[in-house]
Amino acid sequence: MPIRPIALLLAVAVVVTAVIVFVARGAPTGSTGIELGKAAPNITGTTLDGKAFDLASLRGHPVLVNFWGPSCVPCREETPLLATLAARHAADGFVVVGVLADDPVEPARQFAAAYGATWPTVIDPGAVLKAAYHVVGRPQSFYVDRSGIYRDFQIGPVTEADFERKYVAISGG
DSSP: OOOOHHHHHHHHHHHHHHHHHHHHHOSOTTSSSOOTTSBOOOOEEEBTTSOEEEGGGGTTSOEEEEEEOTTOHHHHHHHHHHHHHHHHTGGGTOEEEEEEOSSOHHHHHHHHHHHTOOSOEEEOTTSHHHHHTTOOSSSEEEEEOTTSBEEEEEESOOOHHHHHHHHHHHHTO
């Protein structure tokens, strides 16, 4: 007997829900990856401007790690807000860290220049960082506090209201 469309849709919905719950809760204890309330996976690599980068060097700063790419339409809508938020909270030491996911480098450089994304963006050629953070789509952002602890996340574009609410937890006040 063939699978009915409703049963197939239900099965897909269950799988998608399981993935979202897994990402929201982080990896199970004892496995690799990201887990709320634990140290954020380190990000090391080369930035769009050719500089070495190490997330551990930002201890003491509240950080937003943003997985993006220039072919991502919501990323285009989100980037000007990230620039505004970075400027607004610069005195607190706030840093945005981009991770280029799934797109070539040169269009990303052009995008960053055109949209005022002056923060470091790490290139992720083998999608190693994307896997470590369990990224399910772009944009996806992770809030890391001054101690390097992963506190919250956002699937889809960051909004100003959500950011300001979540920022309190990573900035210490």
